[in-house]
Amino acid sequence: MSEVRDSDQYESLIGEAGDRAIHRPTKGLVIETQRLILRAPKAEDAMAIVLLADNAAVARNLVGMPHPYRIEHAFEWIDEDPGEGGQKHLICLKGANGTATPIGAVTLDFRRGARIPTLGCWFGEVHWGRGFATEACHAVIDYAFLHQGHDKLSFTCRVTNQPGRRVIEKCGFQLAAQELGNARYQGAVVPVDRFQIERRTWESLRAWEPLRLHRRTEDEIGGLTTRGLAVAE
Numbered sequence: 001m002s003e004v005r006d007s008d009q010y011e012s013l014i015g016e017a018g019d020r021a022i023h024r025p026t027k028g029l030v031i032e033t034q035r036l037i038l039r040a041p042k043a044e045d046a047m048a049i050v051l052l053a054d055n056a057a058v059a060r061n062l063v064g065m066p067h068p069y070r071i072e073h074a075f076e077w078i079d080e081d082p083g084e085g086g087q088k089h090l091i092c093l094k095g096a097n098g099t100a101t102p103i104g105a106v107t108l109d110f111r112r113g114a115r116i117p118t119l120g121c122w123f124g125e126v127h128w129g130r131g132f133a134t135e136a137c138h139a140v141i142d143y144a145f146l147h148q149g150h151d152k153l154s155f156t157c158r159v160t161n162q163p164g165r166r167v168i169e170k171c172g173f174q175l176a177a178q179e180l181g182n183a184r185y186q187g188a189v190v191p192v193d194r195f196q197i198e199r200r201t202w203e204s205l206r207a208w209e210p211l212r213l214h215r216r217t218e219d220e221i222g223g224l225t226t227r228g229l230a231v232a233e
């Protein structure tokens with residue numbers, strides 16, 4: 001197993017390719033973003049998880065989320081192994097004096113027989129609408145492509161879940177299929193959209209060059225164009 005290096009946190013910022021080792025350890029992995037810390041959940045987090053997750057507004061948008069969400073569900077999730085090539089993070093919001101308060105969760109795994117590693121995320125309702133889901137998913141996707149060797153990732157979303165769909169789109173996923181999912185909350189089969197992102201698309205988005213603008217006079221612009229045409233001829 002290769003070790004997580006100190007410099008790893010910077011790799012995704014500058015978009016380098018990493019070592020793509022599928023066996024990169026996830027145990028003890030901590031991912032830091034501008035506002036968030038993504039880390040493994042611990043038994044001490046169980047009550048905080050329940051307080052965030054025990055909400056119909058969260059459960060009705062997730063096919064596998066139990067409702068009501070009890071402490072035993074939290075322990076079950078904490079103990080669950082995300083499997084090889086998977087990720088499982090409690091998302092914590094950085095605060096003053098080095099505090100980090102749990103606000104949600106994000107996973108990448110092969111749940112429900114998925115052939116492609118599939119993301120899932122949820123946040124406590126009070127934390128919605130501040131860009132946290134997009135920020136956390138960007139980090140998980142970067143890690144998956146940079147360090148876990150994945151070539152394609154998937155994300156499913158109930159067709160009625162507009163905020164979920166926006167997060168997925170803002171991560172660069174594209175609609176791949178329309179399917180049916182067994183929704184635990186509804187106790188019924190519901191339509192879901194399946195989105196995918198391929199490594200090449202992610203690489204292209206990460207390499208998107210910053211726009212550079214310069215002020216030029218009309219004469220200078222004319223000169224640039226003429227020179228450009230002259231070379232082309």
Ligand SMILES: CC(C)(COP(=O)(O)OP(=O)(O)OC[C@H]1O[C@@H](n2cnc3c(N)ncnc32)[C@H](O)[C@@H]1OP(=O)(O)O)[C@@H](O)C(=O)NCCC(=O)NCCS
Pocket residue numbers: 057058059061062121122123124127128129130131132133134135156157158161162163164165166167
């Ligand atoms: C979906 C969820 C994860 C989004 O978390 P979040 O931190 O609020 O997400 P972000 O702030 O990064 O992005 C939300 C986007 O949805 C948009 N949005 C919010 N409500 C919307 C609505 N009713 N219709 C359309 N777009 C909506 C926001 O404007 C934002 O998009 P923008 O940046 O283009 O303006 C959160 O609402 C949640 O936990 N829901 C319950 C579980 C769930 O649905 N999980 C995702 C399954 S796919």
